[in-house]
Amino acid sequence: MSVEAGLQxxxxxxxxxxxxxxxxxxxTVKDVNGQRYIGCALDAGxxxxxxxxxxxxxxxxxxxxxxxIHGNGQDAVGNTMNGGEIIIHGHxxxxxxxxxxxxxxxxxxxVACRGGIHMKEFERMKPVIVIGRSAGSFLxxxxxxxxxxxxxxxxxxGEKLFGTHCASGMxxxxxxxxxxxxxxxxxxxxxxxxxxxxxxKELAGYVKKYCRYFGADYxxxxxxxxxxxxxxxxxxxxxxxxxx
Numbered sequence: 001m002s003v004e005a006g007l008q009x010x011x012x013x014x015x016x017x018x019x020x021x022x023x024x025x026x027x028t029v030k031d032v033n034g035q036r037y038i039g040c041a042l043d044a045g046x047x048x049x050x051x052x053x054x055x056x057x058x059x060x061x062x063x064x065x066x067x068x069i070h071g072n073g074q075d076a077v078g079n080t081m082n083g084g085e086i087i088i089h090g091h092x093x094x095x096x097x098x099x100x101x102x103x104x105x106x107x108x109x110x111v112a113c114r115g116g117i118h119m120k121e122f123e124r125m126k127p128v129i130v131i132g133r134s135a136g137s138f139l140x141x142x143x144x145x146x147x148x149x150x151x152x153x154x155x156x157x158g159e160k161l162f163g164t165h166c167a168s169g170m171x172x173x174x175x176x177x178x179x180x181x182x183x184x185x186x187x188x189x190x191x192x193x194x195x196x197x198x199x200x201k202e203l204a205g206y207v208k209k210y211c212r213y214f215g216a217d218y219x220x221x222x223x224x225x226x227x228x229x230x231x232x233x234x235x236x237x238x239x240x241x242x243x244x
Contacts, residue, residue, distance in 0.1 A: 002028040010035035010055065021046055034074065039067045042084065056093075059086050062103060075112075078105050081127075087213050094136075100127040100146070104206075107131050108214045109154075113163065114138045119173060121145030130210050137163030137185075140229075144172040149206050151178050151221060160185065167229060175229040176203055178221070192227045199228055 003016045013035045020027040025046055029038065032052030037060060039048045044064025051070045058074070059067040062081035069077075072090040076098055083102040091109045099118040102125040113136035116129050120143075127146040132153050139162045140148055152161045161181045168187045176199070195203065203226060211218045 002030050004030055005032045005035050005052065007033060008035070010037060014038060014040070017048060021048075032071070039065065042067065044084065059084075062086065064103075073107075078103070081105075083125075089214070097127065097129050100129075101125055102127050104128045104209075105130070106210055106213055109133045110135065111139075112136045114141055116143055116146070116148045117141045119143045119146035119148075121173065128206060130206050132210065132214065132216070134159060135162045135166075138165045138168055139163070140167040140170050140173070140175050141165070143167060143170040143175075146173045147202070147206070148173070148175040149203065149210075150175065150181075151207075151210070152181075152224075153216065153221070166190070167231070170231045171234045172231065174199075176226050177229060178226050179224045181227070186229070189232050190229050191232045192229055195226055195228055 003020060005013045014037055017027055028049045030051045032050050032054050034053060034055040036055035037057050038050060038054045039059040041061040041063050042065030047066040049068045053071045056075045057079050058077045060079035062078060062084040064083045066084055067086045069088045073088050073092040075093040076095045077092055078086050078097045078100055080099045081103050085103060086105040088107045092107050092111045094112045094114050095117055096111050096115040097105050097119060101120055110133045111131050115135050119127055130149040132151050134155055135150055150161055161177060162185055164185045166186050167190045207221050208218060210216060
């Protein structure tokens with residue numbers, strides 16, 4: 001049995017989802033039209049499959065569960081998620097993975113502005129965002145940890161891999177970029193480095209999953225060169241403070 005969202009308010013839809021999850025581990029939600037908070041704080045072992053366009057804060061505070069979106073996501077998908085997995089068969093809006101602390105988000109196509117803002121990691125908690133095509137401005141802003149992978153698949157002539165101010169204020173983590181990237185859009189505190197053997201192994205795992213979810217060609221993706229963007233300093237704004 002599935003939940004028909006239609007034009008019902010988000011409170012009603014989320015209540016119906018909660019009731020279904022009390023009976024079984026997987027729920028399908030159809031005809032979604034911008035209802036917010038779907039999958040909020042979903043626990044491990046639970047899956048919500050969404051058909052349509054869910055609203056802001058889908059899968060916020062995700063707690064180990066799995067969200068599959070057959071369509072586009074709006075803003076703040078995966079907001080402050082603690083773990084689990086989000087798979088988006090389309091695009092995503094602004095602030096994807098805001099403050100995410102663990103888990104993984106796979107986006108088939110584009111991500112708008114401020115993807116991965118305030119991402120962080122701690123010990124074995126290492127969040128990852130994999131983006132199939134391109135990203136808007138401020139990708140990885142204030143990033144303190146975790147991994148972003150930007151594949152640049154299917155880009156049109158003149159389209160840039162990421163927008164302006166990429167990694168502004170970034171002081172931890174890494175961004176793997178495939179192929180040519182607009183160096184003029186990188187923040188001045190960021191440097192490019194070649195991938196280590198450990199980086200290549202990590203990246204391969206993410207790309208294999210992306211290919212499995214979206215039917216992409218692993219060999220074709222990995223045939224292009226990758227670079228790793230990392231902060232040159234852990235204190236990108238140190239020069240703004242008056243010395244004692």
